[in-house]
Amino acid sequence: MLPDQDGQNAGGGGGASEDPSTALFREYLRLKTVHPEPDYDAALGFLGRISEELGLPMTKVEVCPGRVVTILTWTGTNPALKSILLNSHTDVVPVYQEHWKYDAFAAVKDAEGNIYGRGSQDMKSVTIQYIEAVRRLKAAGKTFPRTVHLMFVPDEEVGGHKGMETFIKHPEFQKLNVGFALDEGLANPSEAFTVFYGERNPWWVTVRCPGSPGHGSRFVENTAAEKLRRVINLFLDFRERERQRLNINKCFTLGDVTTINMTMVNGGVAYNVIPAEMDVSFDIRIPPTANLQEFEEQIKAWCKEAGDDVTYDFAQRGMNQKTTSTEDTDPWWSAFSSTCKSMDITLKKEIFPAATDSRFIRAVGLPAIGFSPINRTPILLHDHNEFLSESVFLKGIHIYETLIPALASVPALSTEA
Numbered sequence: 001m002l003p004d005q006d007g008q009n010a011g012g013g014g015g016a017s018e019d020p021s022t023a024l025f026r027e028y029l030r031l032k033t034v035h036p037e038p039d040y041d042a043a044l045g046f047l048g049r050i051s052e053e054l055g056l057p058m059t060k061v062e063v064c065p066g067r068v069v070t071i072l073t074w075t076g077t078n079p080a081l082k083s084i085l086l087n088s089h090t091d092v093v094p095v096y097q098e099h100w101k102y103d104a105f106a107a108v109k110d111a112e113g114n115i116y117g118r119g120s121q122d123m124k125s126v127t128i129q130y131i132e133a134v135r136r137l138k139a140a141g142k143t144f145p146r147t148v149h150l151m152f153v154p155d156e157e158v159g160g161h162k163g164m165e166t167f168i169k170h171p172e173f174q175k176l177n178v179g180f181a182l183d184e185g186l187a188n189p190s191e192a193f194t195v196f197y198g199e200r201n202p203w204w205v206t207v208r209c210p211g212s213p214g215h216g217s218r219f220v221e222n223t224a225a226e227k228l229r230r231v232i233n234l235f236l237d238f239r240e241r242e243r244q245r246l247n248i249n250k251c252f253t254l255g256d257v258t259t260i261n262m263t264m265v266n267g268g269v270a271y272n273v274i275p276a277e278m279d280v281s282f283d284i285r286i287p288p289t290a291n292l293q294e295f296e297e298q299i300k301a302w303c304k305e306a307g308d309d310v311t312y313d314f315a316q317r318g319m320n321q322k323t324t325s326t327e328d329t330d331p332w333w334s335a336f337s338s339t340c341k342s343m344d345i346t347l348k349k350e351i352f353p354a355a356t357d358s359r360f361i362r363a364v365g366l367p368a369i370g371f372s373p374i375n376r377t378p379i380l381l382h383d384h385n386e387f388l389s390e391s392v393f394l395k396g397i398h399i400y401e402t403l404i405p406a407l408a409s410v411p412a413l414s415t416e417a
């Protein structure tokens with residue numbers, strides 16, 4: 001069978017017979033909300049239509065020019081109670097189109113029912129699953145005590161500064177009266193689902209190595225390149241030690257160790273001019289159990305060891321080490337986990353290895369759980385040929401149809417009286 005490109009023919013179960021939730025998911029995947037210039041207007045138009053279809057009022061807050069946070073609100077029967085936030089980001093990371101089987105923005109469904117597209121796992125699937133679950137619950141005439149907010153934020157993939165990081169301090173966020181949040185997680189290749197109660201802190205650091213310039217034919221002392229080499233060795237030796245630590249400890253996951261990757265190098269003007277400066281950048285992810293002050297001292301010591309005047313600065317320096325309770329006594333976790341249990345879902349609790357907007361939610365003291373209802377699927381976020389099967393996608397809607405009522409019905413907490 002030919003892959004179904006346009007949803008109009010019957011290939012791969014598309015066309016007239018296609019489940020409307022799948023069709024909506026594929027439509028959303030086709031919006032090019034891709035960096036470096038995401039078409040956020042397309043997403044806003046789409047969400048405006050959803051607001052009308054669901055009969056839910058929409059609030060739009062422009063946190064920075066061209067960066068709008070959208071909220072659809074389903075008011076509960078007891079709006080004084082803290083609300084449930086269903087958060088998702090609308091942007092996606094770029095693609096190397098030449099490495100994809102299909103156009104990364106065509107939302108092709110193949111003969112096996114796998115839907116290919118940038119954002120199919122991260123996290124356009126989750127956005128549509130929230131929407132479709134709420135649509136079905138509303139259509140069935142359900143109501144719940146707690147208000148449910150569906151929130152759609154820009155710029156998560158570039159650090160969240162013009163998105164959640166700024167919005168979380170906005171009076172409009174306060175007005176939402178959030179008690180508990182769900183945000184994205186990761187696929188799990190096995191039958192189990194992974195759930196995240198904390199995240200590693202991202203540190204994006206650039207180390208600057210100044211040195212003596214001169215003619216490229218000479219043995220100049222104190223060059224930038226010699227310092228750069230020492231910096232790279234010190235950082236990457238630590239990377240190797242952490243890699244071994246992860247391999248040796250069978251119960252560790254990526255979220256339990258520190259990763260360092262060298263991601264950019266800069267410097268030099270000509271083959272025969274010894275440069276006055278060379279810079280190297282690293283993406284470092286640090287578990288919430290690590291001592292951040294000590295780690296920064298380590299970076300300082302490495303720079304000192306590398307040579308005179310080697311300095312570092314941060315483009316991103318997460319300092320929040322708060323995690324969300326997964327104790328049985330916690331009412332939110334208890335509602336979440338017992339509802340999953342009732343669906344025979346096995347949960348694996350982990351620290352999120354990368355970063356999501358949950359870190360800003362946890363930083364203001366609110367509980368947040370990272371969960372994408374994706375099992376039996378390879379982890380392909382940010383990768384070539386990112387896909388999600390239609391059946392896993394549709395099952396995820398059912399999961400939220402069960403989770404949302406449970407969370408929105410958590411009885412008043414002692415603090416809410």
Ligand SMILES: [Zn+2]
Nearest residue numbers: 089122123184
């Ligand atoms: Zn994401």
Ligand SMILES: [Zn+2]
Nearest residue numbers: 122157381382
């Ligand atoms: Zn991502």
